[in-house]
């Protein structure tokens with residue numbers, strides 16, 4: 176059975192694992208990236224040209240690590256940031272410094288049409304507002320050409336708690352979600368846009384006295 180959590184509960188669990196248990200954030204990012212590689216490797220996606228779209232938070236940091244792991248396997252991967260990289264979180268900048276040493280250069284602008292698979296690492300549980308107009312337009316264009324998308328943790332644009340669409344949302348073929356099933360993936364549009372949901376353990380721990388607000392559990396597929 177898989178436990179359902181809200182965005183706030185997932186963020187509390189993240190914080191507890193890092194601050195109290197002492198699990199380094201970069202280890203969680205690496206394990207999340209490896210989990211996505213596992214799923215991609217076990218699937219039948221055409222990996223001729225993988226386009227990784229990365230945001231400025233930890234979801235984006237996962238995306239940069241995913242791009243690095245794909246690149247290290249000799250896969251033709253493009254990494255494109257959505258937003259001003261100078262405003263990215265430190266976790267993203269650490270990953271960027273590592274990929275530069277690997278020789279993987281960020282793309283300024285990528286053509287969706289060239290990609291055979293899109294990895295969506297723009298926003299995850301931290302989405303807390305409607306998406307910027309420009310990103311909404313980009314997402315609608317990407318949905319229109321129906322390229323296969325693997326969503327990292329949550330499809331960008333889906334509210335992790337309510338499942339509502341925040342302006343626009345990237346339709347995923349597969350969603351690889353970390354630790355627990357975000358309840359937004361099972362509600363409203365969240366469930367129809369997430370595609371095949373795969374929950375992967377990345378080493379999150381919960382406090383003994385942690386009380387989940389949602390008692391209902393989902394049968395594991």
Ligand SMILES: NC(=O)C1=CN([C@@H]2O[C@H](COP(=O)(O)OP(=O)(O)OC[C@H]3O[C@@H](n4cnc5c(N)ncnc54)[C@H](OP(=O)(O)O)[C@@H]3O)[C@@H](O)[C@H]2O)[C@H](O)CC1
Nearest residue numbers: 203207232233234298299300301302303304305306328353
């Ligand atoms: N749970 C796990 O096991 C792991 C989770 N990880 C990954 O981390 C993300 C959550 O990362 P976080 O940095 O909290 O948030 P996001 O990356 O989803 O969002 C980035 C920041 O963007 C800002 N934001 C939110 N909404 C908007 C918006 N509509 N427009 C513009 N900007 C927005 C927000 O920053 P603020 O300063 O505004 O709060 C977000 O922080 C999780 O989903 C996982 O992928 C770990 O990396 C691995 C383990």
Ligand SMILES: [K+]
Nearest residue numbers: 295298327329
């Ligand atoms: K995402």
